[in-house]
Amino acid sequence: MSVPESTYLSAVWRDNIFKDKVIFVTGGAGTICSMQTRAMVRLGANACILGRNASKTEAAAKDIATARPGAKVIGIGECDVRKVESLEAAAARCVKELGGIDFVIAGAAGNFVASIDGISSNAFKTVMDIDVLGTYNTIKATIPHLLRSSTPRIIAVSATFHYTGMPFQAHVAAAKASVDSLIASVALEYGPRGISANVIAPGPIAETEGMARLASSKPEQIAAFAKTIPSGRYGTVKDIADATVFLFSDAGSYINGQIIPVDGASWRRQGAY
Numbered sequence: 001m002s003v004p005e006s007t008y009l010s011a012v013w014r015d016n017i018f019k020d021k022v023i024f025v026t027g028g029a030g031t032i033c034s035m036q037t038r039a040m041v042r043l044g045a046n047a048c049i050l051g052r053n054a055s056k057t058e059a060a061a062k063d064i065a066t067a068r069p070g071a072k073v074i075g076i077g078e079c080d081v082r083k084v085e086s087l088e089a090a091a092a093r094c095v096k097e098l099g100g101i102d103f104v105i106a107g108a109a110g111n112f113v114a115s116i117d118g119i120s121s122n123a124f125k126t127v128m129d130i131d132v133l134g135t136y137n138t139i140k141a142t143i144p145h146l147l148r149s150s151t152p153r154i155i156a157v158s159a160t161f162h163y164t165g166m167p168f169q170a171h172v173a174a175a176k177a178s179v180d181s182l183i184a185s186v187a188l189e190y191g192p193r194g195i196s197a198n199v200i201a202p203g204p205i206a207e208t209e210g211m212a213r214l215a216s217s218k219p220e221q222i223a224a225f226a227k228t229i230p231s232g233r234y235g236t237v238k239d240i241a242d243a244t245v246f247l248f249s250d251a252g253s254y255i256n257g258q259i260i261p262v263d264g265a266s267w268r269r270q271g272a273y
């Protein structure tokens, strides 16, 4: 699939700023994380992406590799972030095949729309396990390798729901609050050893599956909601990819322990939904 560069990266970045760098991404075949990875690869990085679905992950890896001639992108399927051994094996393979790990995106997440009494305790736990334990496992498995990098950085992909609470997303909001907290502790504990860790909190992103579903079933709701977003539009995967490139670039080197909503100020209106 040919993906025009203007759909995932602004024209403000220089070629090869991530030359010889390696990025390790959980949930790397997903809508947002695949474009974060593509942007990094386009700008010189090699990548290892992980997912639970082998064929989807391998296809995404091949596709992302087309962003730059000579790019190496490994797709590791059947990797469940709830199992730390699975991540440790993937990190070891990444280091063996690509030479190290400089940047990590903890992007794997579970999500469905459901009321608090409409889901089982196991459903709640499943989202907590994927999002919170999965982020912890990703960091645990990659820290030994990051400590050998000259530019070790972590980004967790979170959300903005927990700033106000969110109906039908209580499980996700609770999980993402924990992810934010975990990243703050990583920044404090590993900052002195050179690692920076930040959160990107995407707002309403037009291209996600959930949004596409809503757009086809309730287009009027999508249009009405856009008017409530202070920046006047939905976000794009490009907005998230650009923020990622900034944080991983030298320009972002002193940003540590921060939660960065990329949401057009949307969360400030959340209470009014």
Ligand code: HXC
Pocket: 109, 110, 111, 112, 113, 114, 118, 119, 120, 121, 122, 123, 124, 126, 127, 130, 158, 159, 160, 172, 202, 203, 204
């Ligand atoms: C209610 C549900 C459910 C649903 C699953 N469950 N889907 N309950 N509504 N739609 C329940 C099941 O019945 C089960 O409980 C428990 O959850 C575990 O389900 P499994 O299918 O066994 O789990 P698993 O195979 O691990 O699936 C995980 C999943 C799945 C989260 C449930 O939907 C998934 O992996 N989805 C793909 C990933 C995804 O959604 N990515 C989008 C992330 S975007 P019982 O009691 O029956 O055993 C994101 C955005 C955040 O997170 C916000 C950004 C702005």
